Every structure is written in C-alpha cells, then in structure tokens.
Amino acid sequence: xxxxxxxxxxxxxxxxxxxxxxxxxxxxxxxxxxxxxxxxxxxxxxxxxxxxxxxxxxxxxxxxxxxxxxxxxxxxxxxxxxxxxxxxxxxxxxxxxxxxxxxxxxxxxxxxx
Amino acid sequence: xxxxxxxxxxxxxxxxxxxxxxxxxxxxxxxxxxxxxxxxxxxxxxxxxxxxxxxxxxxxxxxxxxxxxxxxxxxxxxxxxxxxxxxxxxxxxxxxxxxxxxxxxxxxxxxxx
Numbered sequence: 001x002x003x004x005x006x007x008x009x010x011x012x013x014x015x016x017x018x019x020x021x022x023x024x025x026x027x028x029x030x031x032x033x034x035x036x037x038x039x040x041x042x043x044x045x046x047x048x049x050x051x052x053x054x055x056x057x058x059x060x061x062x063x064x065x066x067x068x069x070x071x072x073x074x075x076x077x078x079x080x081x082x083x084x085x086x087x088x089x090x091x092x093x094x095x096x097x098x099x100x101x102x103x104x105x106x107x108x109x110x111x112x113x
Numbered sequence: 114x115x116x117x118x119x120x121x122x123x124x125x126x127x128x129x130x131x132x133x134x135x136x137x138x139x140x141x142x143x144x145x146x147x148x149x150x151x152x153x154x155x156x157x158x159x160x161x162x163x164x165x166x167x168x169x170x171x172x173x174x175x176x177x178x179x180x181x182x183x184x185x186x187x188x189x190x191x192x193x194x195x196x197x198x199x200x201x202x203x204x205x206x207x208x209x210x211x212x213x214x215x216x217x218x219x220x221x222x223x224x225x226x
Contacts, residue, residue, distance in 0.1 A: 032212045034214060036215075042219060042220075043117075043203055043217035043218050043219045043220050044156075044203070044205075044215070044217045045217065046214045046215070049212070049214060051212040089155060089156065091215075093213075099144070099163075099207075099209075099210075100158060100161065100171075101146075101158070101207075101215055103155045103156040104155055105153060105154060105155035106155050
C-alpha cells in the first residue's frame with residue numbers, strides 16, 4: 001500500500017545551521033506530496049507542496065523537490081531560526097489513494113540560539 | 114476566527130464514559146476527516162466523509178463512530194472510552210481535488226483515566 005517514511009528525530013540544530021529532513025514514499029500512480037508543520041500547541045498547517053515530478057515547493061525559506069526517480073521529497077532549509085522549532089510531517093495524497101492522505105511519523109526539530 | 118473549529122480543546126474523562134468531539138468548518142469544503150495523533154506514530158485516519166451522505170472508515174475506526182450532521186459539521190464519538198484512546202484528535206477538511214491540501218483544526222486533547 002501507499003506509505004511515507006521520514007527521518008526520525010528528534011533533530012537539534014544551532015541557529016543558522018542547514019536542515020535536511022528526509023522523506024521517501026511508496027505509491028502507485030503519481031501522488032501529490034506535502035510537508036506540514038506543527039508548531040507547539042497548534043494544529044498542522046501546510047508548509048509546501050508539489051503536485052508532479054520535478055516540481056519544487058517552497059515557502060518560508062524551506063524547499064522540497066518531487067523526485068520520482070528516487071521517490072523522495074526531502075525538506076531543506078539553508079539557515080534555520082529558533083522560530084522553525086516544530087514537528088514536520090511529510091504526506092502524500094492522490095487519486096490512486098482515494099484522496100486519502102498518508103502521513104509520515106513526524107520529525108521534531110529544535111533550533112537553539 | 115479559525116476556519117476549522119474543534120470542541121472541546123481539552124477533555125479528561127473516565128473509562129467507560131461516552132465522549133463526543135465536535136468539528137465545524139467555515140471553508141465550505143465537502144470533505145472532512147478525523148485523525149488521531151500519538152507520539153512516534155504520526156497521524157492516523159479514523160473516519161472520513163466526502164459529503165453529507167458519505168461516511169468511510171479509516172485505518173483505526175474500531176471503538177469510534179462519526180456523524181456528519183451537515184456539510185459544515187462532523188462529530189467523532191467514543192461510545193465507551195478506554196485509556197488507550199488517550200490522544201490528540203484532529204479534524205481536517207479538504208477540497209475535492211487530488212492536489213488539495215488538508216486544513217486542520219487546533220486539536221482536541223483527550224485523556225481517558
């Protein structure tokens with residue numbers, strides 16, 4: 001079945017460090033891929049998405065590229081800030097999943113000053 | 114005001130009690146979902162509804178039931194709560210699209226003693 005596997009955390013970085021959170025997926029067809037972020041005490045909100053191969057989603061300095069050949073959608077940021085501390089979830093959805101969303105287990109990021 | 118509103122935000126109850134979590138949305142979306150979040154397990158789908166007359170079981174529906182009272186309202190019930198249903202519950206909505214994102218409520222934290 002369809003699934004998402006993402007890098008386990010927790011991840012602790014110093015401010016201005018580079019971030020990569022790995023995400024790989026298994027799916028039939030061509031799903032849309034998403035990164036959601038959950039700040040402490042809040043619900044999840046969309047960070048970025050990509051709907052077809054080679055698309056790059058970007059938002060708030062974060063980027064992720066839909067790589068069909070490696071079935072990956074890694075999240076990257078060149079310089080993290082304390083305010084980026086949150087839990088990040090990779091997810092997929094599409095017609096072949098009945099439009100259900102499949103989430104990874106989440107990666108907790110803490111950025112220290 | 115939030116587009117997706119959940120009540121209550123926090124609830125402590127005892128084993129065997131009936132609990133209802135309510136969700137209402139102002140986004141005008143037909144699709145609504147209930148997820149459960151547990152540490153290390155990510156989000157798991159409990160039930161989803163693609164319109165008022167359509168209710169579907171998700172990955173972990175046992176012990177739960179739902180009611181779609183209107184396009185804007187989707188309630189989750191635990192008929193006889195048990196301690197392993199202690200979790201953070203999220204309601205979400207989405208458009209009818211294979212590229213559409215999920216919009217989440219702020220969550221309902223349920224503790225079953």
